Amino acid sequence: MSDLPAYASTGQRLWYYGFRIICGLIFFYLIFPILVILPLSFNAEDFFTFTKAMLAFEPAGYSLKHYEDFFTNPDWQQALTNSFLIAPVATILATGFGTLAAIGLSQSHVPFRSAIMAILISPMIVPLIISAAGMYFFYSRIGLQGTYWGVVLAHAALGTPFVIITVTATLVGFDRSLVRAAASMGANPVTTFFKVQMPLIIPGVVSGALFAFITSFDEVVVVLFLGSAGQKTLPWQMFTGLREQISPTILAVASLMVAISIVLLTVLELLRRRSERMRGLTPG
Amino acid sequence: MSEASDTVLTTQDGRPLKASLRKALRREKMRAFLLIAPLLVFVIVTFVAPIVDMLLRSVENGIVEETLPETVQALASWDPSSGQIPDEAIFAALAADLKVAVAEKTHTRLGSRLNYEETGMSSLFRKTGRRVQRMEEGPYKEQFLKVDEDWGDLAVWQTLKRFSPPYTAGYYLAAVDAQQTPDGIKMKPEDERVYLLLFGRTLFLSIMITVSCLLLGYPIAFLLAALPLRTSNLLMILVLLPFWTSLLVRTSAWKVLLQQQGVINDFLVWVGVVGDANRLVMINNQTGTIIAMTHILLPFMILPLYSVMKTISPSYVRAAKSLGATDWTAFWRVYFPQSVPGIGAGAVLVFILAIGYYITPELVGGTSGIFISNRIAYHISSSLNWGLGAALGTMLLAAVLILFIVYDKIVGIDNVKLG
Numbered sequence: 001m002s003d004l005p006a007y008a009s010t011g012q013r014l015w016y017y018g019f020r021i022i023c024g025l026i027f028f029y030l031i032f033p034i035l036v037i038l039p040l041s042f043n044a045e046d047f048f049t050f051t052k053a054m055l056a057f058e059p060a061g062y063s064l065k066h067y068e069d070f071f072t073n074p075d076w077q078q079a080l081t082n083s084f085l086i087a088p089v090a091t092i093l094a095t096g097f098g099t100l101a102a103i104g105l106s107q108s109h110v111p112f113r114s115a116i117m118a119i120l121i122s123p124m125i126v127p128l129i130i131s132a133a134g135m136y137f138f139y140s141r142i143g144l145q146g147t148y149w150g151v152v153l154a155h156a157a158l159g160t161p162f163v164i165i166t167v168t169a170t171l172v173g174f175d176r177s178l179v180r181a182a183a184s185m186g187a188n189p190v191t192t193f194f195k196v197q198m199p200l201i202i203p204g205v206v207s208g209a210l211f212a213f214i215t216s217f218d219e220v221v222v223v224l225f226l227g228s229a230g231q232k233t234l235p236w237q238m239f240t241g242l243r244e245q246i247s248p249t250i251l252a253v254a255s256l257m258v259a260i261s262i263v264l265l266t267v268l269e270l271l272r273r274r275s276e277r278m279r280g281l282t283p284g
Numbered sequence: 285m286s287e288a289s290d291t292v293l294t295t296q297d298g299r300p301l302k303a304s305l306r307k308a309l310r311r312e313k314m315r316a317f318l319l320i321a322p323l324l325v326f327v328i329v330t331f332v333a334p335i336v337d338m339l340l341r342s343v344e345n346g347i348v349e350e351t352l353p354e355t356v357q358a359l360a361s362w363d364p365s366s367g368q369i370p371d372e373a374i375f376a377a378l379a380a381d382l383k384v385a386v387a388e389k390t391h392t393r394l395g396s397r398l399n400y401e402e403t404g405m406s407s408l409f410r411k412t413g414r415r416v417q418r419m420e421e422g423p424y425k426e427q428f429l430k431v432d433e434d435w436g437d438l439a440v441w442q443t444l445k446r447f448s449p450p451y452t453a454g455y456y457l458a459a460v461d462a463q464q465t466p467d468g469i470k471m472k473p474e475d476e477r478v479y480l481l482l483f484g485r486t487l488f489l490s491i492m493i494t495v496s497c498l499l500l501g502y503p504i505a506f507l508l509a510a511l512p513l514r515t516s517n518l519l520m521i522l523v524l525l526p527f528w529t530s531l532l533v534r535t536s537a538w539k540v541l542l543q544q545q546g547v548i549n550d551f552l553v554w555v556g557v558v559g560d561a562n563r564l565v566m567i568n569n570q571t572g573t574i575i576a577m578t579h580i581l582l583p584f585m586i587l588p589l590y591s592v593m594k595t596i597s598p599s600y601v602r603a604a605k606s607l608g609a610t611d612w613t614a615f616w617r618v619y620f621p622q623s624v625p626g627i628g629a630g631a632v633l634v635f636i637l638a639i640g641y642y643i644t645p646e647l648v649g650g651t652s653g654i655f656i657s658n659r660i661a662y663h664i665s666s667s668l669n670w671g672l673g674a675a676l677g678t679m680l681l682a683a684v685l686i687l688f689i690v691y692d693k694i695v696g697i698d699n700v701k702l703g
Contacts (some may be wrong), residue, residue, distance in 0.1 A: 019503065019507070020507075023503050026500050026504050029500070029579065030583075031525065033534060034525060034529055035540055036547060040547075049549070090489065093326075101322070101323035102315065104315075104319025107319075107322060108312070109316065110313070110317070110320070111313060116324060119324065119332060120324065120327055122332070122335075125636070126335065126684065127640020127642075128642060129677070130680060132661075134334030134335045134336075134337055134339055135331075135334040138333055153330045154330060156326075157331040160326075164323075225661075250536050254537065261529045262525065265528050267519070
């Protein structure tokens with residue numbers, strides 16, 4: 001499939017270009033919906049489509065008014081604040097517990113490893129609506145439904161599988177003789193962990209934390225059930241906005257979130273390269 | 285005996301080597317367990333307990349016995365198949381129970397619970413509740429019948445008796461459109477059946493989405509695996525950016541694109557493919573759900589396919605061609621069979637994710653494009669029939685777990701990779 005050989009027949013040539021056109025169309029399908037909201041978010045009218053002025057590239061067709069609305073509307077600002085109050089705490093909980101457990105799971109003798117792994121991974125497998133339903137029942141029994149901590153604990157539980165998977169992946173390539181070498185030179189386990197093990201697994205921990213953060217930051221089903229009006233997050237506000245009164249401010253919020261995901265993607269890619277470099281693999 | 289077998293090997297401090305090794309192993313296990321324990325406890329409390337609670341709720345039926353304890357006891361001796369309504373003793377017990385229940389305001393809850401099984405129960409309990417405090421001492425049966433002649437209806441008492449035990453399969457029966465009647469389990473009347481249709485539709489839409497993801501994902505993964513690494517890494521961004529973009533952002537994008545006054549329709553009208561008057565209806569129906577969800581789940585198909593195709597050595601196809609195979613034969617007989625594990629992994633993953641989706645169908649599915657999860661959410665937040673919601677949830681969970689075991693067999697739970 002690489003380059004077309006000089007002796008290719010007409011049929012092969014046709015297929016070669018035809019296949020690339022098909023792939024181009026699929027890539028277009030993948031990326032177009034995300035790109036189209038960026039210009040639309042600068043629409044000067046309250047429409048969800050390109051106005052004549054926009055298509056003619058007239059400056060009057062564009063404006064920042066939807067962004068202005070987002071930054072001044074108390075509803076959106078409260079939602080933004082709530083998201084940033086919930087996601088970091090959930091991330092810290094998930095990353096802390098998850099990293100410790102991943103280190104424990106990577107030891108050579110763990111009783112019931114596969115059973116434990118199945119339980120720890122389960123929040124990722126169970127459909128969100130079922131997790132949300134169960135949590136709604138159980139948390140209202142123990143008085144956590146509709147509270148800040150209820151949402152934080154739920155989001156932390158949903159984020160832990162990602163931390164376990166990413167940290168375990170970095171630990172697979174971890175050379176255990178490094179720990180023994182540190183111990184033989186007199187380092188205690190805590191020093192060994194922070195001076196030897198931690199620097200090597202940190203890319204896995206950080207990407208796990210990013211996954212946990214985005215899980216919480218992007219999560220809407222559980223918060224819809226568990227949260228009360230006081231925990232209205234950004235996705236919740238978007239969800240109600242889309243369902244009830246669709247306002248173009250959503251496009252401005254969506255564009256900002258696309259920008260956030262581009263930043264996250266870049267950070268993850270850099271981390272992956274660093275991790276591969278440290279383990280002596282050439283960056284892809 | 286030789287001397288060697290008598291000597292027990294010891295460590296430097298004089299302890300037997302075997303015991304010492306055992307101790308070291310035990311300590312290692314202990315340490316591993318202590319590292320895992322905090323998360324295990326955390327996940328069990330915040331996640332596993334809620335799921336178990338949901339399983340219990342789907343069969344729990346304590347409400348009848350809690351609200352009417354004496355009546356339930358008295359009913360034990362009553363034979364529902366006798367064709368006779370219960371005697372005075374049972375009516376007396378009911379009166380006593382209801383007086384307590386009305387004071388605690390629990391009789392309406394019981395009424396709405398029993399109303400799921402037999403319509404009219406809710407109003408019967410509310411009506412009787414208003415009058416029961418004014419009832420006189422003495423024969424209760426006639427007074428009850430005067431309040432509402434439904435108390436003379438055999439079906440009312442049969443329902444009450446049937447739902448006396450603390451556990452019930454009633455919610456599961458309702459979840460498959462069946463109900464318990466005095467003559468055993470029967471299907472509900474045709475016009476009241478909703479759930480089997482909804483399960484069927486969930487299955488159909490999930491299969492449609494999985495197939496479209498496969499059709500669109502396979503060429504992309506094939507291209508990415510065949511291109512040089514530098515180019516494929518660049519193109520990979522086009523796959524990963526949607527993957528990393530918020531689900532709600534993508535759903536809102538589709539809502540904007542597919543609307544009747546949206547970008548796609550505007551474009552089609554401008555090109556002249558469709559007239560302004562008959563713009564396409566692509567949202568709030570099954571089409572909308574399939575288009576948007578295929579887009580959302582496509583990266584989950586491409587990534588596992590790509591990682592499998594990356595491991596297929598190009599020399600196999602070259603060998604096939606050098607032996608005279610055409611391009612198509614070489615692909616179909618040599619390349620494709622080797623990519624089947626990737627298809628399996630991607631298809632099961634997409635199917636698992638699709639079958640439990642809630643947000644996107646809720647926003648772009650209208651009424652014909654919704655899934656069973658939307659019904660679960662409806663029962664929990666709107667109709668408040670938690671038991672039925674829990675039963676539907678349990679059935680969906682069972683389906684997902686079975687699929688996941690299949691996934692585990694194909695890919696292995698440890699091989700799950702991200703990004």
